[in-house]
Amino acid sequence: MDAKYGFDDWKNERNKLSGSGSSKYNGGENRTRLLGSVDYNNKTTVMNKINEARLLLEKSNYELQYTITSNGDVWLTSGEKDAVDNVAIQTDFGVSLEGAYTYHNHPEQVTN
Numbered sequence: 001m002d003a004k005y006g007f008d009d010w011k012n013e014r015n016k017l018s019g020s021g022s023s024k025y026n027g028g029e030n031r032t033r034l035l036g037s038v039d040y041n042n043k044t045t046v047m048n049k050i051n052e053a054r055l056l057l058e059k060s061n062y063e064l065q066y067t068i069t070s071n072g073d074v075w076l077t078s079g080e081k082d083a084v085d086n087v088a089i090q091t092d093f094g095v096s097l098e099g100a101y102t103y104h105n106h107p108e109q110v111t112n
Helices: 007-015 043-057 088-093
Strands: 021-025 028-037 064-068 073-078 101-104
Touching: 028 088, 043 064, 043 101, 073 088
Parallel strands: none
Antiparallel strands: 021 028, 028 073, 064 073, 064 101
């Protein structure tokens, strides 16, 4: 993330996610928030951010999706214990997912 928005800021956002957009999925509420941006052309930075997200999200007891779109925007979508709307960024905000990097978790307690 840029110097103004670091990983600790992202963790705080994840912990208080209230959402700036929402879509219904699997009978529940999904919340999607734009967190900041990264240099999409720097693949090392992009993959490092995806890995940082993976380490944090894999411990969650509900599904979360972390996405970096091709313009460098960084998004977090909060789902339910067994589902997340993986296209909410596109459907709710009109942002293309073509070329995006994304990671979402499957909580251990609902994964066989």
